[in-house]
Amino acid sequence: MSRMSLNSADWLARMRDAEAQLNDIVLGQSHVIRLILLSVLARGHVLLAGDVGTGKTTLLRAVARVIGGPFTRIEGTIDLLPTDLIYDAHLDAEGRPRVEPGPVLSRGEELSVFFFNEINRARPQVHALLLRLMAERSLTAFRAEYRFPHLQVFADRNQIERDETFELPAAARDRFMMEIPVSLPVSREDHIALAFETRFHDVDNLIAGLTERILPFRELNALAHEIQATVHTSAALQHYVFALCEALREPQAAGLEIEDTDMSRLVRGGASPRGMQALVRAARAAAWAEGRDAVLPQDVRAVFQPVMAHRTFLGPAYEPRRDSLVPALIGAAFDRVPVPAE
Amino acid sequence: MRWLLLGLLLPLPVLAQPRIVAENPHGYGWWLGDELVQHIRIDLSDGVSLDPASLPRPRRVDYWLDLRGISARETRDGIELTLSWQNFYSAMEPKRQEVPSSPIRLSNGAEAVLPGFSFVTSPIRPLTAPSSPDQLLPDPEFRLIDPYPHRAGLVGAVFMFVASFAALAWHQAWWPFHARPARPFTRAARRLRRLADPAMQRRLLHRALDAAFGKVMIGEDLSQFLADRPEFASMADRLADFFHGSDAAFFGVGPVVEGDVAALARDLSRIERGQR
Numbered sequence: 001m002s003r004m005s006l007n008s009a010d011w012l013a014r015m016r017d018a019e020a021q022l023n024d025i026v027l028g029q030s031h032v033i034r035l036i037l038l039s040v041l042a043r044g045h046v047l048l049a050g051d052v053g054t055g056k057t058t059l060l061r062a063v064a065r066v067i068g069g070p071f072t073r074i075e076g077t078i079d080l081l082p083t084d085l086i087y088d089a090h091l092d093a094e095g096r097p098r099v100e101p102g103p104v105l106s107r108g109e110e111l112s113v114f115f116f117n118e119i120n121r122a123r124p125q126v127h128a129l130l131l132r133l134m135a136e137r138s139l140t141a142f143r144a145e146y147r148f149p150h151l152q153v154f155a156d157r158n159q160i161e162r163d164e165t166f167e168l169p170a171a172a173r174d175r176f177m178m179e180i181p182v183s184l185p186v187s188r189e190d191h192i193a194l195a196f197e198t199r200f201h202d203v204d205n206l207i208a209g210l211t212e213r214i215l216p217f218r219e220l221n222a223l224a225h226e227i228q229a230t231v232h233t234s235a236a237l238q239h240y241v242f243a244l245c246e247a248l249r250e251p252q253a254a255g256l257e258i259e260d261t262d263m264s265r266l267v268r269g270g271a272s273p274r275g276m277q278a279l280v281r282a283a284r285a286a287a288w289a290e291g292r293d294a295v296l297p298q299d300v301r302a303v304f305q306p307v308m309a310h311r312t313f314l315g316p317a318y319e320p321r322r323d324s325l326v327p328a329l330i331g332a333a334f335d336r337v338p339v340p341a342e
Numbered sequence: 343m344r345w346l347l348l349g350l351l352l353p354l355p356v357l358a359q360p361r362i363v364a365e366n367p368h369g370y371g372w373w374l375g376d377e378l379v380q381h382i383r384i385d386l387s388d389g390v391s392l393d394p395a396s397l398p399r400p401r402r403v404d405y406w407l408d409l410r411g412i413s414a415r416e417t418r419d420g421i422e423l424t425l426s427w428q429n430f431y432s433a434m435e436p437k438r439q440e441v442p443s444s445p446i447r448l449s450n451g452a453e454a455v456l457p458g459f460s461f462v463t464s465p466i467r468p469l470t471a472p473s474s475p476d477q478l479l480p481d482p483e484f485r486l487i488d489p490y491p492h493r494a495g496l497v498g499a500v501f502m503f504v505a506s507f508a509a510l511a512w513h514q515a516w517w518p519f520h521a522r523p524a525r526p527f528t529r530a531a532r533r534l535r536r537l538a539d540p541a542m543q544r545r546l547l548h549r550a551l552d553a554a555f556g557k558v559m560i561g562e563d564l565s566q567f568l569a570d571r572p573e574f575a576s577m578a579d580r581l582a583d584f585f586h587g588s589d590a591a592f593f594g595v596g597p598v599v600e601g602d603v604a605a606l607a608r609d610l611s612r613i614e615r616g617q618r
Contacts, residue, residue, distance in 0.1 A: 236592040294594045298562040335557035340545060340592040 008230075008288075011215075011223055015041070015289060018066045018214040025206050026059045027194055028185020034289070035180050035306050036063055036154075040215065041285035043224045044177020044278060045134050045153040047119070047168075047310070054182045056156040058203050060115050067220070068213030069112030069150060072103045076122035078164050082129040086141045104133070104148075105141055112150045112217040120157040120165040127172045134175040150217050170313060177278045178303070179310035224285075231284040232294040236340040241279060241300060243341065245271040247333040248312060256332040258325065261318065266329065270312035279307045297339045305330050359454060360420065361385040366459040373466050377410065378427045378441075382456055386420035386448070396447040397423070398456070406431035407441065423456070429463055436464040526553035527610040534604045543603040544588050550607065554614075561585035573613055580606055 006014070015037060022033045032048070039046045040063070048056045064071040074085060088102045100106075104114060116122075116130065133139055134153050139146045155176070157168075173179070185191055194200050199209075233241075247254035248271045252263040280295075282303040287295040309326045318325055365381040372378065384392065392414070400409050408428045415422045431439055443458035512519045530550035537543050551559045555567050564582060568575050584606055591598045 232593075232595045234593045234595075293596075294589075296589050296593050297560040301560070301562070338549065338552060338558055339560060340548060340588065 006219070008226070012289070012291060014214050017211070021210050021214070022059070022062055022066065025062055025200075025210065026055050027200075028187060028190035029055060029059065029182065032059065032180050032182055035178055035303070036060075038282055038285045038289060038303060039178050040067060040152065040220065041224060041227060041289065042177060042278075042281040043152065043221060044281065045175060046155070047173070047176040047179040048154070048156040048182050049159055049179055050156075050182030051184065052158050052160055054184055056158075056182050057117060058207070059182075060113075060154045060156065061203070062207050062210055063154070064113040064115065065207050065210045065212055066214050067112055067152075067217045068215075069217035070107035070110050071113045071115065072107050072111065073115035073117060074103045076116060076118040076120065076126070078121055078123065080122045080126055082125050085126065085129060086139065101141070104139060105146060109146055109148055110150060110218075111148050112152065114148075114151060114153050116153065116155040118157060119155040120168065123166055124169060127166070127168060131172050131175055134172075149221060173310050174272060174274060176310065177282060178306040180306045224281075227284055227288045228281060230293065231287050233280065233284070234294065237295050237297070237300070239341060240297060240337065240339045241276065241283070243337045244300070244304065244333050245276050245279070245308075247337050248308060248329065251329060251332070254333065254336060256329065256336055258328045258332060261325065265315045266318055266325065268313045268315050271308060272311060275308060275311040279304065282307050301334060304334070359452065360387070360390070360448065362454060362457065364457045364459070366457075367461060369460060370462045372429055372461050372463045374430065374432050374463070376429050376463075378429060378461065380425045380427065380441075380459065382423045382425070383417070384420045384423070384454070389450075390452075391449045392421050393447045393449055396445070398425075398444040403427075403442065406439070425456075429461075431463050433463045433465050434469060436462050438462050524553065525611070525614050526550040527607060527614045531604070531607040531611040534607050540600055540603065541591065544584075544591060547584070547603050547607050548588065550610075561589060574610065577606075577610060577613065580609075 019030075019033060019037055022037075023030050026033065036046055036059070048060065050056055074080075084102060085104050086102045088100045088106070090098060090100070092098045104111065114133070119127075119130075129139075130153070133148075133151070137148045137151045139148070153176075157165075185194070199206060243254075247256060249267060249269075251258075251267055256263060258266070279300070283295045283299045286299040286302050287293075290299070292299075305327065309330065312326055312329070313319075314322050314325060361384070363383045363385075365383070367378040367380060386392070394414070397412055397414070398409060400411050403409050406429065408430065410426045410428050411424075412426075413424045415424070427441055429439065431437070438460050439462075440460045441458045444456045446454050446456055448454065511517070515521065527550050530546050534543055534546055537546065548559075551567070554571065555563065559567060561582075564578070564585060568578055568581075574581070580601075583601055584603070587599050587601045590596055
């Protein structure tokens with residue numbers, strides 16, 4: 001574990017700076033930016049889901065620049081093979097076949113951001129490889145084991161097409177700390193600015209304008225460790241988090257109600273221990289980002305949906321309506337579970 | 343003269359009197375209260391009938407005589423009337439009383455008379471004989487009417503009435519079934535008085551705030567709550583302090599700042615009841 005060269009107050013100032021700069025180049029997505037930064041602070045992988053052209057890729061590239069460190073990206077396609085991530089097979093200048101390290105390995109073990117574009121276009125074999133990379137931050141290649149201690153995986157998937165896409169398996173989704181829905185900016189001014197201001201037309205230039213390594217990637221693990229160690233979670237908050245997750249698992253027992261829905265059949269599974277762990281990590285990061293030394297219910301509320309929604313699996317009859325049902329379920333849980341309760 | 347003869351020969355309906363035969367009660371031996379039944383047979387020619395409106399009505403004919411009833415029965419030759427009279431003459435000595443005759447009218451316009459009759463009525467006992475109670479006949483045996491079924495019916499009917507009225511009142515949301523606005527703060531303020539533990543007091547007020555907000559309320563929701571319930575706007579600072587205090591008490595690591603939860607609940611309750 002590397003030591004931190006900055007103290008907590010400096011880190012917080014840098015976090016705010018990074019947030020402000022990101023908000024300046026990606027308009028109308030302050031909520032998404034905050035959540036991505038929280039996942040950076042909690043060292044969790046992020047899946048962005050949204051429509052085409054909402055700035056997902058720009059945002060992730062911008063975050064990668066703010067963190068700094070080696071960065072690699074790969075486009076998900078249907079013919080992508082797991083080995084394509086690791087090895088780069090090609091013919092060299094002399095015409096001899098050569099196998100060299102692929103996208104993941106080419107930047108060495110310092111790799112800080114691995115950006116998987118359109119992850120749902122890749123096939124399940126690729127997802128399986130990614131599973132290990134995300135869970136263990138390690139990979140076996142060239143008969144050697146590679147470790148990526150600073151690695152953070154950002155993935156995005158667009159929700160427009162269904163043809164030639166592969167839904168992520170539950171296990172792979174569970175490895176992502178957050179799935180953040182990205183929607184169009186709400187305000188008219190943001191839309192007009194994005195369309196008319198010329199600085200938004202050149203994405204490379206826009207991202208180059210960001211200060212690099214505001215949040216130095218080599219020290220993020222230590223920061224995350226300190227945040228998790230120092231931000232207090234009281235017994236009342238622990239009970240609250242448990243009751244929320246319990247309500248998500250057993251909505252009927254918790255007395256939740258959603259119109260036109262049989263609550264006993266709604267939820268098939270979810271809110272795994274890993275999910276709860278991710279929730280607590282993210283909530284601690286949220287509290288720290290607000291400058292507090294203890295997690296409050298609003299911190300849990302801020303991160304609950306992006307952390308828990310994609311880990312909640314609905315009954316077959318309700319899965320097609322998950323886009324409306326899962327937020328309704330989570331909203332009902334927050335409306336119903338009392339805090340402070342005991 | 344010739345005209346006179348013609349006039350005698352012409353059949354005059356006015357002169358065509360029906361034959362009336364009366365079968366009167368016998369003329370002697372009647373006492374006070376006796377009913378005298380008179381049968382009168384009237385022979386009517388074809389096509390002629392008795393005008394029922396002209397028959398005497400059952401009535402009090404005289405101070406001593408009632409016509410109690412009159413009935414008519416068609417016969418082959420005409421009609422037979424049955425009149426029942428009742429004598430109320432209290433005679434001091436045997437005395438002849440006259441029942442008057444009554445005029446009637448036929449459908450052809452002719453008029454006739456139902457004949458009267460006379461009878462002799464006598465005292466029941468010697469006038470000079472002393473009166474004593476034992477001369478009265480004993481009362482007839484009587485049977486008490488059992489009121490129980492009627493009373494039970496009354497109770498049942500009253501019960502049904504009350505029950506159906508209550509059901510109607512419930513359905514129409516009349517008093518006492520009208521929805522009273524819930525008063526969570528008032529209830530909490532009342533229960534707070536019995537609680538000594540400050541943590542319990544805080545929890546109780548949190549539940550009251552949840553109830554007033556309609557869902558679980560945390561510090562972040564305070565501005566939304568005040569927008570929904572502007573009557574509590576004057577309490578904004580104290581509520582914010584309460585939430586800060588609760589955050590410190592339940593979730594924080596620092597020292598707990600004790601606020602007067604009971605006083606806050608009392609003031610919220612006062613606003614809730616519209617007294618402030």
